[in-house]
Amino acid sequence: MANKLMSAAQAVAQIKDGMTVGIGGWGPRRKPMALVRELLRSPARDLTVVAYGGADVGMLCAAGKVKKLVFAFVSLDFIPLEPYFRQARQSGAIEVMEVDEGLFMLGLKAAAMRVPFIPTRIGLGTDVLKHNPDLKLVPSPYDGKHWVAMPALPLDVALLHVDRADARGVCQVKGPDLYMDDLFARAAKSTFVSCDELVESSHFAQGEEARYVPWERSETTGVVHLPYGAHPSSCAPLYGFDTKHFKEYAASAKEEGGWANYFDRYVQCSQEQYLERVGGPEAIAKLPLPVF
Amino acid sequence: MSEIALVDRIICAAAQVWKDDGEVLATGIGIVPRLAASLCMRSINTDLMMTDSEAWIVQEPVPIGPRGGYQVKRESHMGFARIFDNVWGGKRHAMVGPTQVDRFGQGNISMVGSDYAKPKSMMLGVRGFPGNSINHANSFFVPNHSTKVFVSGEVDMVASVGYNPARLEQGWSLEEVADVRYVFTNLCVMDFGGPNHQARLVSLHPGVTAAQVQEATGFPLYIPDQVPTTADPTPAQLALLAELDPHNLRASVLGA
Numbered sequence: 064m065a066n067k068l069m070s071a072a073q074a075v076a077q078i079k080d081g082m083t084v085g086i087g088g089w090g091p092r093r094k095p096m097a098l099v100r101e102l103l104r105s106p107a108r109d110l111t112v113v114a115y116g117g118a119d120v121g122m123l124c125a126a127g128k129v130k131k132l133v134f135a136f137v138s139l140d141f142i143p144l145e146p147y148f149r150q151a152r153q154s155g156a157i158e159v160m161e162v163d164e165g166l167f168m169l170g171l172k173a174a175a176m177r178v179p180f181i182p183t184r185i186g187l188g189t190d191v192l193k194h195n196p197d198l199k200l201v202p203s204p205y206d207g208k209h210w211v212a213m214p215a216l217p218l219d220v221a222l223l224h225v226d227r228a229d230a231r232g233v234c235q236v237k238g239p240d241l242y243m244d245d246l247f248a249r250a251a252k253s254t255f256v257s258c259d260e261l262v263e264s265s266h267f268a269q270g271e272e273a274r275y276v277p278w279e280r281s282e283t284t285g286v287v288h289l290p291y292g293a294h295p296s297s298c299a300p301l302y303g304f305d306t307k308h309f310k311e312y313a314a315s316a317k318e319e320g321g322w323a324n325y326f327d328r329y330v331q332c333s334q335e336q337y338l339e340r341v342g343g344p345e346a347i348a349k350l351p352l353p354v355f
Numbered sequence: 356m357s358e359i360a361l362v363d364r365i366i367c368a369a370a371q372v373w374k375d376d377g378e379v380l381a382t383g384i385g386i387v388p389r390l391a392a393s394l395c396m397r398s399i400n401t402d403l404m405m406t407d408s409e410a411w412i413v414q415e416p417v418p419i420g421p422r423g424g425y426q427v428k429r430e431s432h433m434g435f436a437r438i439f440d441n442v443w444g445g446k447r448h449a450m451v452g453p454t455q456v457d458r459f460g461q462g463n464i465s466m467v468g469s470d471y472a473k474p475k476s477m478m479l480g481v482r483g484f485p486g487n488s489i490n491h492a493n494s495f496f497v498p499n500h501s502t503k504v505f506v507s508g509e510v511d512m513v514a515s516v517g518y519n520p521a522r523l524e525q526g527w528s529l530e531e532v533a534d535v536r537y538v539f540t541n542l543c544v545m546d547f548g549g550p551n552h553q554a555r556l557v558s559l560h561p562g563v564t565a566a567q568v569q570e571a572t573g574f575p576l577y578i579p580d581q582v583p584t585t586a587d588p589t590p591a592q593l594a595l596l597a598e599l600d601p602h603n604l605r606a607s608v609l610g611a
Contacts, residue, residue: 089435153473188513189516241434
């Protein structure tokens with residue numbers, strides 16, 4: 064029986080220069096931040112990053128890991144503008160493929176379905192077409208119209224964070240939204256998942272627990288047990304996002320050497336040290352879920 | 356007559372945009388649009404659907420700000436993937452806040468500057484604007500009416516499609532690709548109901564002249580002979596608004 068347990072370093076060691084890496088979650092929500100920090104410490108570079116972006120994208124930009132970014136937005140939501148992503152864009156440091164949130168989803172879906180594109184009306188009449196010349200129009204065989212052919216977005220690797228998983232790669236999300244993580248898993252050749260709780264397989268046999276498993280274990284390549292591995296993003300219903308930490312992170316972008324200082328304090332350390340430096344596991348467990 | 360706050364006047368006027376929409380998902384991004392949608396659902400079009408701004412359709416609009424003892428009344432799941440299912444079916448009318456709007460009703464929230472590869476100011480990215488704009492009705496709220504927002508040329512990054520014939524692809528008509536309804540600002544209400552979808556002045560807030568609006572707008576407006584004053588809110592509307600915004604978060608929206 065497959066045992067997919069591994070360390071964060073073992074998972075991230077699979078990411079080579081020039082690969083396309085999809086990152087699950089949405090803005091400040093359920094991002095695999097501990098795996099992202101591992102990636103920040105790794106030698107991998109020239110990455111194409113595909114994400115509904117938050118601080119994951121900002122940090123990878125700040126660290127010079129990103130060659131190209133496929134995105135619809137990069138935002139921390141309550142801090143609308145992601146500071147390090149802005150710096151990277153405004154200095155022309157990264158190539159981008161900027162598409163609609165729904166187009167992005169269709170690209171993952173096409174990759175998951177193993178088709179080259181999905182036709183849609185999304186993007187017609189907008190500069191999404193102008194700035195993405197690779198995004199072609201196709202005539203419909205059924206009407207006289209031209210439609211946008213959203214190309215598949217195949218991923219070499221997907222990094223995801225879930226509430227709980229077993230060693231075989233059965234993953235569970237109990238928060239109210241999947242944020243397309245299921246599509247990231249299906250679009251990727253290899254999917255590495257960090258989990259807050261590692262459980263026995265028998266867990267999923269209880270009551271309705273199996274209904275909260277959004278993809279088959281065949282889509283999971285590796286499982287890394289990282290309690291609070293989404294921090295400073297949220298992992299509802301376990302903990303909310305850390306507004307205080309995000310404010311400190313955003314403020315660092317305004318300081319001389321701010322990223323280097325942030326990196327030294329919060330990235331260049333073990334996950335245990337990190338958890339202590341952000342206030343300890345007990346404090347994270349008490350972070351309230353956001354209210355809108 | 357007691358003093359009516361401008362923001363209250365705008366919200367109550369904006370609440371009318373969903374009046375004849377029937378059972379659609381009303382999405383208001385930001386305090387003013389969300390309160391307008393909430394007010395409409397409570398008093399004008401009670402068939403409207405709304406979310407809790409997270410992942411659920413709710414039976415009644417959720418008051419904004421800290422909840423106190425208020426319990427959200429869920430009706431169905433409405434995660435992001437399902438929002439797209441709804442968007443693509445067209446049964447939605449959103450009110451959003453673009454950073455730039457042009458004479459075609461095209462909107463931008465992505466970036467500002469003439470060099471896309473190196474923006475003067477990077478903002479959010481196009482988010483869901485391209486898909487929203489070609490699939491369902493959209494209205495805009497702009498808190499600070501100026502030529503910086505209502506630009507003279509095209510917006511720097513066309514994120515939402517408008518009535519620009521030059522951008523039509525083969526087989527499509529303007530009416531199929533765009534449904535820009537109303538624009539609410541701190542000066543007036545506009546729509547794109549002038550000749551050939553020209554931006555048109557619908558009403559002026561008290562004390563504002565058509566000339567002032569034109570001066571603050573980077574493109575020519577269609578100004579009818581008679582432009583009414585934006586309606587006063589009713590006492591019943593104001594009472595509802597106080598319920599929907601118990602912490603008076605709307606007071607700071609216009610920078611007052």
